[in-house]
Amino acid sequence: MTTLTAACAFGVIAVLIFVLGYIAFQGISSLSWQFLVQTPKPVGEGGGIGNAIVGSLILLGLASCVGIPLGIIIGTYLAEMGDGWFGTIVRFVADTMIGIPSIVFGVFVYAVVVLQQGYFSTLAGALSLALIMIPIVTRTTEEMVRLVPKSMREGALALGAPQWRVTKDIVIPAAMTGIATGAMLAVARVLGETAPLLFTAFGSRFYNIYLDEPMASMTVQIYNYAISPFEEWHAKAWAATLVLVTLILFINIIVRFLTRRKY
Amino acid sequence: MSSNPNENILTGERFGAAAKKTNNILGDRIFRVVLTACGALILIIVAAMIAVMTQSSWLSIQKFGFGFLTGQTWDPIKGEFGALPFIYGTIVSAVLALLIATPISVGVAIFLVEQAPKSLARPMAFLVELLAAIPSVVYGLWAIFVLAPLLRVYVQPFLQQTLGFLPFFKGTANGIGMMSGGIILAIMITPIITAVVRDVLEAVPVTQREAALALGATRWETTKIVLANANSGIAGAIVLGLGRAIGETMAITMIIGNRPEISASLFDPGYTIASVIANEFTEATGELYLSALIEMGLILFLVTFIVNGLAKLLILSVSRQTAQSQ
Numbered sequence: 018m019t020t021l022t023a024a025c026a027f028g029v030i031a032v033l034i035f036v037l038g039y040i041a042f043q044g045i046s047s048l049s050w051q052f053l054v055q056t057p058k059p060v061g062e063g064g065g066i067g068n069a070i071v072g073s074l075i076l077l078g079l080a081s082c083v084g085i086p087l088g089i090i091i092g093t094y095l096a097e098m099g100d101g102w103f104g105t106i107v108r109f110v111a112d113t114m115i116g117i118p119s120i121v122f123g124v125f126v127y128a129v130v131v132l133q134q135g136y137f138s139t140l141a142g143a144l145s146l147a148l149i150m151i152p153i154v155t156r157t158t159e160e161m162v163r164l165v166p167k168s169m170r171e172g173a174l175a176l177g178a179p180q181w182r183v184t185k186d187i188v189i190p191a192a193m194t195g196i197a198t199g200a201m202l203a204v205a206r207v208l209g210e211t212a213p214l215l216f217t218a219f220g221s222r223f224y225n226i227y228l229d230e231p232m233a234s235m236t237v238q239i240y241n242y243a244i245s246p247f248e249e250w251h252a253k254a255w256a257a258t259l260v261l262v263t264l265i266l267f268i269n270i271i272v273r274f275l276t277r278r279k280y
Numbered sequence: 281m282s283s284n285p286n287e288n289i290l291t292g293e294r295f296g297a298a299a300k301k302t303n304n305i306l307g308d309r310i311f312r313v314v315l316t317a318c319g320a321l322i323l324i325i326v327a328a329m330i331a332v333m334t335q336s337s338w339l340s341i342q343k344f345g346f347g348f349l350t351g352q353t354w355d356p357i358k359g360e361f362g363a364l365p366f367i368y369g370t371i372v373s374a375v376l377a378l379l380i381a382t383p384i385s386v387g388v389a390i391f392l393v394e395q396a397p398k399s400l401a402r403p404m405a406f407l408v409e410l411l412a413a414i415p416s417v418v419y420g421l422w423a424i425f426v427l428a429p430l431l432r433v434y435v436q437p438f439l440q441q442t443l444g445f446l447p448f449f450k451g452t453a454n455g456i457g458m459m460s461g462g463i464i465l466a467i468m469i470t471p472i473i474t475a476v477v478r479d480v481l482e483a484v485p486v487t488q489r490e491a492a493l494a495l496g497a498t499r500w501e502t503t504k505i506v507l508a509n510a511n512s513g514i515a516g517a518i519v520l521g522l523g524r525a526i527g528e529t530m531a532i533t534m535i536i537g538n539r540p541e542i543s544a545s546l547f548d549p550g551y552t553i554a555s556v557i558a559n560e561f562t563e564a565t566g567e568l569y570l571s572a573l574i575e576m577g578l579i580l581f582l583v584t585f586i587v588n589g590l591a592k593l594l595i596l597s598v599s600r601q602t603a604q605s606q
């Protein structure tokens with residue numbers, strides 16, 4: 018029996034190594050400096066993912082500005098005063114929201130923003146990513162804030178500090194590493210999102226910094242390269258994937274390193 | 281002022297404290313209101329999603345009613361929209377994924393919690409979790425260029441030779457289709473099911489294991505007792521995996537073939553709800569077409585919301601049960 022379960026475990030890890038190894042093997046050959054800075058070009062003329070990298074970072078930055086603070090506040094609410102019936106409902110809905118397919122957030126933002134404005138935009142893309150981030154950050158924040166020992170709260174309260182100062186100046190700073198790693202995981206998660214961006218940020222072939230225009234992203238660029246019929250573009254899809262997966266795994270490993278010592 | 285410093289300090293203190301106290305009460309009240317309002321924001325978002333998507337798909341809801349769910353034709357040119365082929369594709373690919381992923385995930389979780397030494401279990405658990413970190417679009421790319429050729433050349437011809445009399449393995453083996461979709465989904469949900477089953481198994485008290493071992497049970501018999509205890513939690517993990525499989529979009533869009541047909545063969549192409557939204561949303565011309573696609577999104581939302589809620593309740597019931605017994 019142990020052999021069978023061990024085979025399952027090592028088999029799953031073998032799949033991981035196979036997938037990652039194949040990406041590295043295929044991606045490394047078309048990776049170059051030009052590829053990282055150029056914009057996409059027609060088949061046969063080279064081109065790269067420079068604008069897509071910048072686009073992904075802009076989308077991610079905007080989404081984080083909205084999603085991370087809101088997630089932290091809601092998570093703190095759930096941990097500090099969320100034991101009543103209202104908190105229970107909020108917690109349940111937030112947890113359920115984590116499992117909602119990302120493409121549904123795209124549809125929602127399309128109906129609310131894109132359809133009203135009449136054009137695809139960076140803001141719409143960032144909003145759909147932010148909506149995905151909020152429940153993820155909420156959950157990790159709640160877990161981390163609950164880990165802060167009661168004695169610290171009691172100590173601060175006994176010294177005469179009001180509840181809001183205890184939370185703001187004692188509890189949150191104590192849980193900060195955990196909260197930050199949770200936020201990083203949320204960032205890594207939305208960095209890999211494609212579906213909600215397809216019809217919100219849409220994609221673009223140029224460097225762009227305007228928030229009311231379509232914006233390129235690495236994932237959408239990979240998708241477009243991958244489903245094209247051209248060998249050359251397939252190679253570019255692998256190279257872009259190598260960049261994306263490296264970034265995401267890098268974040269995950271940092272998080273692992275940070276959390277291993279503390280919890 | 282300086283003539284009687286003690287008094288001054290005392291009165292100053294007293295006044296200050298009183299002012300501070302009202303400030304604190306006010307501060308606490310504002311703090312509580314702001315935090316609660318932010319909590320309510322989650323509910324507002326979900327309510328807004330239901331409202332907006334219902335309103336945007338009203339045209340299609342009115343025109344097709346419940347017939348939308350049973351209609352078999354998807355013809356944007358004639359303006360006929362039926363979701364059955366997509367619902368079929370979503371269910372079949374998700375069930376296929378669960379059939380593959382469930383035994384493997386439970387096996388991995390048992391190995392990591394019950395059998396492997398701690399020094400091995402921790403890094404291995406991390407590696408399994410890394411599978412969940414790989415983006416969907418990357419799995420799609422890998423499926424197109426690695427999984428599909430593998431299936432086409434080796435697995436599918438073999439299945440056809442040995443089990444070809446079954447309706448599931450008829451038709452042309454071209455790699456792209458329901459089977460590849462199910463397998464890629466299985467890889468993607470394995471880390472999710474594993475993680476929950478691990479948590480559930482870890483929640484079973486050590487005393488249970490000790491009692492079984494003390495009564496002379498073998499290690500495997502002990503594991504079976506632990507599994508029996510964690511039953512509903514494992515069910516919750518499977519339902520959670522189902523929710524993920526239903527909503528998975530990019531990988532399956534790239535590999536399932538995207539043809540709205542109902543076919544018993546797993547070699548044939550299919551289509552899922554999420555895929556049709558991803559593929560056709562930007563091309564949807566005409567209000568009815570768009571509202572039919574948004575209705576698909578609404579269906580996906582409601583189904584995954586219910587499925588996830590159910591999973592959450594099942595998993596909660598285990599942690600409550602063990603919390604009581606401890």
